[in-house]
Structures are given as C-alpha cells and as structure tokens.
Amino acid sequence: GSVSDMLSRPKPWSKLTQKGREPFIRMQLWLNGELGQGVLPVQGQQPGPVLHSVTSLQDPLQQGCVSSESTPKTSASCSPAPESPMSSSESVKSLTELVQQPCPPIETSKDGKPPEPSDQPASDSQPTTPLPLSGHSALSIQELVAMSPELDTYGITKRVKEVLTDNNLGQRLFGETILGLTQGSVSDLLARPKPWHKLSLKGREPFVRMQLWLNDPNNVEKLMDMKRMEKKAYMKRRHSSVSDSQPCEPPSVGIDYSQGASPQPQHQLKKPRVVLAPEEKEALKRAYQQKPYPSPKTIEELATQLNLKTSTVINWFHNYRSRIRRELFIEEIQAGSQGQAGASDSPSARSGRAAPSSEGDSCDGVEAAEGPGAADAEESGGPAAAAKSQGRPAEAAAAPEEREEAPRPAEKAQPPPSGTPAPDDADDEGRPRAAPPPPPPPPEGPADGPGPVPNPAAAPAAGEDAATSAAPPGEGPCRARDGADRSSALPSTSAPAAARRASSLQSLFGLPEAAGARDSRDNPLRKKKAANLNSIIHRLEKAASREEPIEWEF
C-alpha cells in the first residue's frame, strides 16, 4: 500500500522528511544499479517494479553484525525470496567492496560537521576526519545508512569495545577519528546502544561507521597510527610551547575553555554547569514516579520548591525519560541474549560492564523499586532479577509489564481509573499524552514508600498523576513514531494485522530482531509480556479505529 502510494504520488524531495526520503534513495540506488550518485533527484520518476530491491540491499554492510534474522519488516514487505533479484546485485557488490575497503578518509561530514573543529595537529598528514568512507564513490554516509541492512547494534558495540580494549585504544581517539563524536557520546553509545530499529537515520550513522571500521582490516593499525601521531604532535606542541614560552594555543580543540584562568571575557560567560544535589534528584525522581510527564504547572512548582530553574527541571525530565528508556532497551537485549543461555544473571555476560544504571544513579528511577517496592521484583525475570546484584536491570525490564498487568492501585489514589481525567491536569487533557516511556518505575509505594525523605516534589505532583498514568503504557510516543518509521521506510502495509502486531511487539520490546528471534520463544516472561502487549496493541488498534476518547487502563 505504501509503495503504491509512493509510486503514484511521490512527494517532492523538498517536502520529504529524512525518513520519507529513504525509500526514494533506495529506489534510486536500485535504479542506478550502482551506488553513490550523490544526491538523488527523485521527483516525478515512475520507477518500475521497485520492490524487491530493498531486500537486496540487505547485505552490504554485513560482515557479521547484521542481525541474524533479516528484518522482518523488510522481508515481510518484500519478496520473501531470500536472494535478491538481479539488478541490485551490482550495487550490493560495490557497496560491499566499498565497505570493505581500507576506507580512505573522507570529508563527507554530513551536516558539515567541521572536520575536527580546530583540531588536530594530527592534521599532520593524517586525515583526522571521521568517516572512513568512500573517497571516490561519493557514497555519503547517509546513503550508506539509508541502505544499510539492519545491524546488530549491541553486537557491534560489543565488538568495538573489545577491539578498543584489546588494543588499548581510547574512546576519545576512536570517537573523534572514526565516529566524529566526543568521548562522552562514544562512551554512552558503547554502553547503551539502542536497537537498530529504534534509531533514527542519524542515530544509525555511528553504528554504520563502527561496522565499517570493524570491517576494515587495518582499523586498529590506523587508529594506532593516529594515536602515535597525536602523541607526537602533542610532544611537539609541548616542546615548542615550552621553548617559546608561548602560551601555546590550547592544543587544538580551539575550545579551550578549561584553559581556564585566562580571563577571556567570553569564557567568563560560560555558565557553570548545574549539578543537582542528591536530594534534588531524589525529589525529581519521586516526582517522575508520580508523573513522568508533569504539566507545566507541576514543573513550575517543582522548580520553585527545589529552587531550580524550570528549564532545569524540564531538561531533567527529558533526560530522565529518555535515559530510562534506553536503559530498558539494553536490559531487554541483555536479558534476551542471556536469559537464553544462563537463565540468569551472569553479570559477566553483561558485556563486561554492568548496566550502567546498576550503579544506581543514572536511571534509577527504576532502581528505586528495589527498596520498598521490591515486591515487584518478584516475578521480574525470576533468577535474573534475583541474581542481579542490584536487582535493577531485571526489574527495569519487568516493571513495565507489571504495571500493565496490574495497574497498581497503590499508585496514588487514582481517581476513577476510567473517565475523568485528573482534576488538576487541565492543561494536559485533550492531548493524547504519550505514555511514560518506560512506565514509571514501580512505585515504591506511591509517594514513596517508607520514604521519609522529605519530598517536596511529591506533593505537587501527587494529585495530578491520574490523567497521566492513565495514558497508554509502553512508550507511547516513541512507539507510535517508531511504527510510522517502519512503515515509511519499509512499506509493509500488506502484512496481515497479526504480523504487524507481531513486529510491533518486537519493537515494543526494544529487541533487535536478532535478539528477538533468539529468545522470544521460551522465555516465559517474554511470553507473558508478549501476551500483555498484544492485548494492549489490540486495544490500541481498536481505539484508533474508533476515534473516540478512550480510557486507558492496562
């Protein structure tokens, strides 16, 4: 259906979103029978039978990290035939070659990311720019990303981490040279990769780069070289600065704030970083538990009570929601890949590093659960939950479901679960409020368990959550969008509802297809979740077709 629509009523390029352009890029590539023709004028073309080609684009990046089970979406929408139809084979070939090439440096920074801002003396002969991509073939990273088959992000990061540690290569170096990202971002990415299908085109980019890098037989050497050169340059700078007594301009990275002292007026303008006190965080977390999507009013109150700027509170909620969500992704992945084998824990298996969250802060909105609300943990993945030193991860994964299954009455004296929106939330009503991504962590006893902790936040938030918590569970917005993503990128409207639902399920679990394929069957917890989610999806579908206000209660 989508294809038909697209073929008969193509939108002008300029009107298309990034997502929307993807199919056209695919078509263009397919038509070209080769890759990298720069930008693609798509308009008005009436491509012929395009369909199957998409599948054929599956193998390019391959080399091991593509999810074992080719994306269901694509395969569903395209000919199930495993092997791809002719024409595109060339493209695949050239792409594959390209991907495997020693990858000449490139200067294709998409958004024109300045090739290393000021940086690097490394410029010494070595291309500092990230993007180990094409030189000749003008195949931009975006194109590659657009055509990339589904990659196993978790597997990729795992491998990258291995390679980096094995060779004693730092994240900073890797990030700056290969990915064009800062150390912090790399760390985050490696520690908490999102499943491929949850990533936007932009978000996929680093993974494609990583995959390309992994495929490059000389990857380590190159990085080592870079390292050496950096060192050399650094030494050189030091020497010269010492001898010249010249306050040697801050090593590269022209952004030498820290170089502190220098009373440069501009630098003075830098606002100091806000660091929330533990109590403040605690309060915010509690507020989050009460209401993951606080109304402006609530935010205002929180800010006042905590003596923070409202923007800080807003940011905090955004970050928290999004980070919790990510936590859940990996929990799922890990649970998936491990639950299989060792039933439980094996912290060891956890890619070396324990889920970041486990140390308590980052996403502990969930962690909080372990205390008083620990009861919740009970069924949470059984052994896994128990084994986890902090119970956290497993809980996190399970928590959502529990809430769905048994809307805890505990949750703040919910006004009549149905119907009437929360009193206070006047400002929220009407808007189909997105569900708390990962449902607010198990309410350790609403408004906080034993929690003697003075909780300024809880108060204001308390009365309001009804409406919110009544929202559809399971990452509403995210999912919805995700669903849209898929359909636009990989038309598969013809898939029977059941199939669609199935794939939705996968996405709901945040499982990379591969993982899903691996474990979805026996894990009882998973089954339970699946069943539960199935029913939710079913209701959602029904509701959607009705268009009448609905009361969410799962």
Added chain:
DNA sequence: TTGCAGTCAATATC
C-alpha cells in the same frame, strides 16, 4: 508547543 533523539562537554568516578 511539546517531546524526543542525538550530542556536547563539564564533572565525577575509576
């Protein structure tokens, strides 16, 4: 306008 994804970069922690 709101929420989110993706990042940066300052700090904290190891």
Added chain:
DNA sequence: GATATTGACTGCAA
C-alpha cells in the same frame, strides 16, 4: 588519564 554520568542544547516531527 580514561571512562562514565548528566545537564543542556539543537533540530526535527507531530
């Protein structure tokens, strides 16, 4: 010194 965490910001989509 390397890595992890996290508040803030940008850009985009609905």
